[in-house]
Structures are given as C-alpha cells and as structure tokens.
Amino acid sequence: MHVVLLVFVYLIAVAIVATGGVLIARQRSARVRVGKGIGVDSIAEPSGSSVPPPAETALEETPVPLSSGMARTRGVVGAALARMRLRGGLDEAFWSEMEETLLLADLGLVITSELVAETRQKYRMTGLNSSVEAIELLRATMLSTMMDVDRTLNLDGDPPSVILLIGVNGAGKTTTIGKLAKYFADEGRAVVLAAGDTFRAAASDQLDTWASRAGVEIVKGAPGGDPAAVVFDAASKASAKGAQIVIADTAGRLQTSSNLMEELKKIRRVTDRAPGTLTEVLLVIDATTGQNGLVQAKSFTEAAGTTGVVLTKLDGSAKGGVAYAIEKELGIPIKFVGTGEGIADLVPFDPVTYVDEICGFGS
Amino acid sequence: MFDGLGSRLETALGRIRGKARLSAADVDLALGEIRAALLEADVAVPVINGFVERIREAAVGVQASKALSPGQQVIKAVNAELVRALGGDGFKITFASRPPTVILLAGLQGAGKTTTAAKLALYFRRQGRSPFLIAADLQRPAAVEQLRLLGEKASVPVYSAPTDPVSVAKSGIEEAKRVGRDVVIIDTAGRLAIDEALMDEISSISEGVSPHYTMLVVDAMMGQDSVRTATAFHERLSLDAVIMSKLDGDARGGAALSVKEVVGKPIAFGSTGEKLEDFDLFYPDRMANRILGMGDVLSLIEQAERTIDEEVAKKGAARLMDGQFDLDDFLEQLRQVRKMGPLKGLMGMLPGIPRELKGVDIDEKEIGRIEAIISSMTVAERRNPKLIDGSRRQRIAVGSGVSTAQVSGLLKQFGEMQKMVRSMGIGPASATKKQRVKASQKKGRRNKR
Numbered sequence: 148m149h150v151v152l153l154v155f156v157y158l159i160a161v162a163i164v165a166t167g168g169v170l171i172a173r174q175r176s177a178r179v180r181v182g183k184g185i186g187v188d189s190i191a192e193p194s195g196s197s198v199p200p201p202a203e204t205a206l207e208e209t210p211v212p213l214s215s216g217m218a219r220t221r222g223v224v225g226a227a228l229a230r231m232r233l234r235g236g237l238d239e240a241f242w243s244e245m246e247e248t249l250l251l252a253d254l255g256l257v258i259t260s261e262l263v264a265e266t267r268q269k270y271r272m273t274g275l276n277s278s279v280e281a282i283e284l285l286r287a288t289m290l291s292t293m294m295d296v297d298r299t300l301n302l303d304g305d306p307p308s309v310i311l312l313i314g315v316n317g318a319g320k321t322t323t324i325g326k327l328a329k330y331f332a333d334e335g336r337a338v339v340l341a342a343g344d345t346f347r348a349a350a351s352d353q354l355d356t357w358a359s360r361a362g363v364e365i366v367k368g369a370p371g372g373d374p375a376a377v378v379f380d381a382a383s384k385a386s387a388k389g390a391q392i393v394i395a396d397t398a399g400r401l402q403t404s405s406n407l408m409e410e411l412k413k414i415r416r417v418t419d420r421a422p423g424t425l426t427e428v429l430l431v432i433d434a435t436t437g438q439n440g441l442v443q444a445k446s447f448t449e450a451a452g453t454t455g456v457v458l459t460k461l462d463g464s465a466k467g468g469v470a471y472a473i474e475k476e477l478g479i480p481i482k483f484v485g486t487g488e489g490i491a492d493l494v495p496f497d498p499v500t501y502v503d504e505i506c507g508f509g510s
Numbered sequence: 511m512f513d514g515l516g517s518r519l520e521t522a523l524g525r526i527r528g529k530a531r532l533s534a535a536d537v538d539l540a541l542g543e544i545r546a547a548l549l550e551a552d553v554a555v556p557v558i559n560g561f562v563e564r565i566r567e568a569a570v571g572v573q574a575s576k577a578l579s580p581g582q583q584v585i586k587a588v589n590a591e592l593v594r595a596l597g598g599d600g601f602k603i604t605f606a607s608r609p610p611t612v613i614l615l616a617g618l619q620g621a622g623k624t625t626t627a628a629k630l631a632l633y634f635r636r637q638g639r640s641p642f643l644i645a646a647d648l649q650r651p652a653a654v655e656q657l658r659l660l661g662e663k664a665s666v667p668v669y670s671a672p673t674d675p676v677s678v679a680k681s682g683i684e685e686a687k688r689v690g691r692d693v694v695i696i697d698t699a700g701r702l703a704i705d706e707a708l709m710d711e712i713s714s715i716s717e718g719v720s721p722h723y724t725m726l727v728v729d730a731m732m733g734q735d736s737v738r739t740a741t742a743f744h745e746r747l748s749l750d751a752v753i754m755s756k757l758d759g760d761a762r763g764g765a766a767l768s769v770k771e772v773v774g775k776p777i778a779f780g781s782t783g784e785k786l787e788d789f790d791l792f793y794p795d796r797m798a799n800r801i802l803g804m805g806d807v808l809s810l811i812e813q814a815e816r817t818i819d820e821e822v823a824k825k826g827a828a829r830l831m832d833g834q835f836d837l838d839d840f841l842e843q844l845r846q847v848r849k850m851g852p853l854k855g856l857m858g859m860l861p862g863i864p865r866e867l868k869g870v871d872i873d874e875k876e877i878g879r880i881e882a883i884i885s886s887m888t889v890a891e892r893r894n895p896k897l898i899d900g901s902r903r904q905r906i907a908v909g910s911g912v913s914t915a916q917v918s919g920l921l922k923q924f925g926e927m928q929k930m931v932r933s934m935g936i937g938p939a940s941a942t943k944k945q946r947v948k949a950s951q952k953k954g955r956r957n958k959r
Binding site for chain 1: 546549550551552554555618619620621622649650651652653655656657658659660663702703704729731732733734735736738739756758759760761762764765784
C-alpha cells in the first residue's frame, strides 16, 4: 500500500502542476516534485556580451590537409579556436566562444562547462592576459587528465590473448578488426580472427576479405549461429596452433536491445572460459557520435566490461569529443584511432594530437 | 541520464508561477533551459541559436492559461515549433510517369544505407510496387553480398557488377527497365563529406542516372557534425529527403532537427529496428517529444486539461502547500487523478518518475479499497485522523469491508506521506540547481542579442 500512496503523491503533484499551480506559493512549488533527478551540472560560466561569429563562416572554410596522419582537416572547431587565438583581449564573448567550440566538438554540455570554468578560474589565478594563453590553459587542462592514462594494449596472460570488439551498429567494428589484424601481423604475431557477427548479412564475408588482406586466419560460424561458439572455436583453434592473438568480431547492437545485450554478456562469459586469456574488450565508437556515446559506453561496460575505446572515422570533420567525455567520466581509456578505410589506417591514440585538433592547434 | 526539458523548465520557471503572462526575463530563463536540453539532444549549436530565437518570438507575451503553468506553456510552444521544424510539408513520393522511379541513397560510413536500402525496397513491395535494388557500394568488402542477402529476404531482386559505381548504377537501371521494375533503389558506398574524391564519385553517379529522389541516410546518434555533413551532401547532390536510421536506440536524435534545418527537405522515413519490417514513415511529433526528452508528457497535459476539474486541483494544491492536506483532500484528488485513466498508464507517461515506481504493478482494486476506507470515515475523522480510536477503526473496517489492520495501515501511510510532502516543500535547493538557474539566466540574455 505504501507504494500506491507514493504513486499518488507523485500523481497528485503532477495533476496539480498540470492543472492548477496558479495559487501555489512560488518558491515551494518548484520543489514539490517527487524523485526528480538532476542529470547534469550547470554551466557555471556566465557568458555573452556579444554575438559569437556565425559558425557558417567556419563551415565554408576549405579543408586544409595536415601533415599529421591523424586528421586531414581542420574543422569548424579548429577554425573557430584558431580565430580566437588571433584576438587580443578577453571578454565574455571569448569564453562563450570557447564554450561553443567545445560543444561543437561533441564534448557535451557538462564537460564543456567544467572545462571552461576550470580554464577560466586558472586564467584568473595566473594573471595571464591573452587569448593564446587562455587556450594554452584549456589545452593543458584537457591534457592533464589524459597524459597519465595507460593506453597500452594488454596482451598478458596465457596465450592466446583474446581481444573482443563490441559496439553499436555501423561503428566500424569489422573494419577495425581488419586493421588490428594487420597491425599485429606486421609485428610478426600469429593472429586468428573470429567472425562473431553471425547476424548481419555477409558480415563474415566482409571480415574474410580483411583476413586475406592482412594475411591472417579466420574462423567462421553459420549465419545466424551462436556467436559465443564462434569465438570459443577461434580461441581453441588459436590455442592448438600456438597463435598469440585472437580478435573477435561481434554483431552491432544498440544498447536498448536487452536481448542482444544479454547475448553480449553470454559471449563475454563464454570467452572468459575459452582457451587463452580475454585481455581486452574494446568498445568501438564512431567519432561522429553525439552524447549517446556516453550512454553506449556505460551500457556496454555494464554488459561486457569494456577495457578501452577505439575511436573510428576520425578522418572526417567530426572531432570525437564524446570519447574525451567517456574517458573522463567513466575512466575507459581511448586506445586506438581509426583514420581511414585503408588497412594501415589505425594508430595508437595520441592525446596531444587529439586535444590539439579540438583546440585548433592542429597544424 | 539527462533531464528532459519538462523538468528543466519546471525548475527554472517554478518561481514565476502565478504570473499573468511571461515577461521577457522569464522567457530568457526558459530559453537557457531549452538551449541546454537541445544541446544534450545533440542538436547542432548553430541550429539551436536560430531555433531559440524563433521560440522567443512565440513565447514572449504568452497569456497565462488557467490550465497550464508557464513552464508547460513554454513546453507547448517549443513542441509546436519543433514539430513544425521537423515536419513541414511532409514527404510524399510521386512516382515517375515513365518508370522506373530512381532513388539514390547517400551517407556516411556506418549510417545504415545498405540496411535502409533493403527496408525501403520491402516498404515499396508492400505498397504493391515492384522494387529493384542496385548495389553500387563496391568499396566496402562484402557490401554487395550483404545487399544480395537482404534483397533475398525482402524478395526484391538485387543487381550489381564488378565494374565501377557509375556504370553499375547506369546498367542497373537498364536492367530494371528490361525486367519491368518500377522503383529502383541505389545503395552507395559510405563516404565522408570532406573526401573530395568520393564526393566527386557520388556526384557522377547522380549525374549519370539523374535520380528522381536523392535521400541522405542519417544515424540518429549523430552529434554536432550533422550540420557539416548534411551541408556537404546537399551542396553536391541537392537532396530531396532524409531518412533517420537507428531510431530504436536511446539517442535523443537532435541530428534530425539539425539536418532538417540545413537541408530544408522532409525527413521521409525512420528506421526503428533490426528487422527489415522495422521501417516507417517519419513522425515529427514523436521526434519532437524525443528530442525534448518529454516522454508522453504532452498527451498527459492534454488529458489533464480535458478531465481534471481546475478548481478542485487548485484547492488541493494550495492545501498541499500549506500542509493542510487531509484525507478529505486526498480522496478528492484521488478521484480526480483516476478520471485520467488507469494509474498504470499514467505512470508510463510521466517523465522523470522514480525508478522504483516505474515498473510497479498497480492494483486498481487496491485503489478502490483506499477510496472505500476513506469514504467510510466521517468528515471529522478525515480532517483529523487522530480522532480514530479502536472502536472508530472497527466501524470503518466494517463499513469498507477490510480489516482493522488495513485501516491502520492506510492511516500510517498517509501520515508518512504528509511528512514526505512537508520535507519536499521546505528543503533547501541544491547548489547545482541554483547555479544552473543563474547560468541559464545569463545564457538567455546572451541568446537574446
């Protein structure tokens, strides 16, 4: 009965809010809401005494190729901050432009507000007086949390080391596996791929192509078959042959699909019991992903214990700022970055390049 | 994980309840919250700036309605503007007088073009058309094979050739004509908007086949880059429509608004699941609610407006605030709320409801019992439950057909509820809330200029 009463309090509050409300004492009324969670912290930054330059100008800029292999362009973000760097004095518009720049990089409202507030506070305390120094501070603030992170791929334990790739549909798992296979094969390690995406049509054919490009072996299952069994078979085969590394593909799944998340848990459980050692569970995140990336990271980590992030498609104009949010909020290190469709287009994550791209120091 | 706009606005505008109309300052406050909600939904910053200005025009000077709080009025305005922005004229396909009608699909890698192509084909087949698929993605390994398998599932023929995308598209259309198919859907490779070579390629495909419709497939999870991507594709291909994919996820889908604003063409379809049938026309109203994180709160508002007696609700609200809410008021409010429909349905519609209450199975019979117990009390007893001693309790139990323990239980719970309401009414607001209100006030001011 208790629950029913609770429900009523809530419903009545809602009914009141929905219909009357007019007579309600002002200050109190805002608080009469049951169980309301506050999702985000605020923008602690005051902002804005002038209109920031329209982003359209930035959109029209011609992409400038970079010497860095990591990114080919300087997007909206880089251009905007680069413009900021040229300015002298710091007014409210500067800080709101900094905020907008970070938002445009998909860092999200919470992280952006924190970063700007922190930078701003440091700026005040250090007595600096130019926009260049302010942006340097922002850069340093971002890097301070990223520099000490261990990003090495764990390959310890009894061989073979099993690496599981997980993520939503279209993130780039299969392509990443092809590149990872090449990466390890070039290091002279024996690799076996597990075509654990038995759901998507022709996914195993796709992986097969990558396997032959990288010159590694592949274990496939029947279409619609049990993905956990495919991973187990691949680990057994690798173990029998003395291969060092197994890279397992899984079908893309949205975290809202509870059946598929259960399937993922099962794949993880079976892989734990398979020959060798499950050393890495890599979550593949598309750099164009917005704030849902954080939700993805949480859900996938709950289901399968993510050990690292691979940030794909960073060769486009998207900055992949959500990966920073994931690393900062959830403590999951970004380990690799995908930069193109070629088999060699996968590089270990470099925080300096990444932050410089976001802050516009890219060239 | 994020608060929807509903609770944001209630927090921000709670203090101005009771005003006859929204002042410019109130609107500023609300706009700050709207901006935050849209940012969390991944609507692109430049699009938000324009959108917020339009809301300002709609919201300033809005007359207070008797039934709606200012927050709800703003929500209504935002929602109306969002639906308008997302919907517009809606999409209606006009089939070519000389078939086949050619549809070209374009988009980033991993947006879901191949799956969408098959879903679209099935959609047309079910409409009595005879669709035909062309696999012109010769880039991604096994993309052709993937479409072939999906086409088989959808019972739609798939054409491809190991030449180049432009010739595949052209010869595919010839083949479709030859076998008498009337809708042709061309799947293309995913490409980045800044990849000049591949953008040139899809331009040549487009020039080569002169499609009747060119549709951009956009991932619902997409972030701020949506504007840049949509602009680039639109400039090259002059898009006719947009298809949102992966709507079955929990992304707020702000990219839909961004893309719609940039392209100015209708969002035609939405893809909502792994199965080929999970594909439907796009519904702007649903998308608007989703972007705002509103659940079905709007239909709840409408329902409340229809069924709830305003005077009764006002009286109850006032008494609740004054700490005078007694069993009599409770009974009255209970009957009000029940008029809105079964409680379980109501619970589902409420955003931000405590997790522990969400899945609760509410027994309507039990509510009936509560009603019966309170009805069996005298007016004096309802006003002052302390009067209820052993013999009164016995009488109430007999009168309502329950045990005395159940009567005691109800009284105890009601006491707890009163305490709870009291604690909610007087607790200090958290620092975060204050901060946010401050910040959004300032934001609002900036947006005004």
